[in-house]
Amino acid sequence: MKTLNLPFDSILPEEIINYAGHLILTTKKESPKKCEKALLYEDIFENHPTVIKGLMMQKLNLDYLEKDLILGIDPGKRIGLSIFYYGKEIESIFHSSVENLISHVICVLGGLRAKRKIVKIGNGNMHIAKQISTMLNLKFCSSYELEFVDERKTSLKIKNFNQRGKRDMLSAKYISQRDGFRYSILPLSITG
Known part of the structure; x- marks a missing residue:
């Protein structure tokens, strides 16, 4: 996350459901079975940093007219x-x-x-x-x-x-x- 110059909070797995942020990066093992928040898993880091930024934008489902x-x-x-x-x-x-x-x-x-x-x-x-x-x-x-x-x-x-x-x-x-x-x-x- 530091490489991408993105601010982030570090939380415990049991805090995921009540977290106020928009996007959560976690492991598949630690992710809750039901969660309203947008989740990304650690395997995203196998991609290039530019692709990671784009995948985060996709996951946040930004409502830009231009896709x-x-x-x-x-x-x-x-x-x-x-x-x-x-x-x-x-x-x-x-x-x-x-x-x-x-x-x-x-x-x-x-x-x-x-x-x-x-x-x-x-x-x-x-x-x-x-x-x-x-x-x-x-x-x-x-x-x-x-x-x-x-x-x-x-x-x-x-x-x-x-x-x-x-x-x-x-x-x-x-x-x-x-x-x-x-x-x-x-x-x-x-x-x-």
């Missing part, structure tokens, strides 16, 4: 990634290689349920953008929507040039909020 999973990608030397789920940004990070980015994107796309899964890639470096879309299509075995987005004016001028990839992550965030021409990508297992 989409949107990934904004800023291709370049450092590849910015911004992930929005239930209308909130749950991760902002950068990767130094396409392979690392693809394995992370697949982990998130495969780990979270969504009405629509949309991957938006900036068109600033089409060579890397095409490489990302091709690798994702080859390695991710489920359908998603793909957009190439005009990324003009997404790079802000930040002091100290690009400190720890901040500009790439901000660009990815802006890319995730823009619209482009949308393609529906079906997995190769369906299309052959």
Whole structure:
């Protein structure tokens, strides 16, 4: 929980039923047979921290109108990634290689349920953008929507040039909020 930067209370198993919080993390052995509260079990920690945040949002059944999973990608030397789920940004990070980015994107796309899964890639470096879309299509075995987005004016001028990839992550965030021409990508297992 500390890794996720989330506040939490530590309680005993017999206090679960009367606990005033919204979400309880426990073991299957210690969980009460009947409980009105949303429960998650310790096996959730086998997932990536971003997927854990998303699973918590799912469990809390947040009533956002937007139940989409949107990934904004800023291709370049450092590849910015911004992930929005239930209308909130749950991760902002950068990767130094396409392979690392693809394995992370697949982990998130495969780990979270969504009405629509949309991957938006900036068109600033089409060579890397095409490489990302091709690798994702080859390695991710489920359908998603793909957009190439005009990324003009997404790079802000930040002091100290690009400190720890901040500009790439901000660009990815802006890319995730823009619209482009949308393609529906079906997995190769369906299309052959």
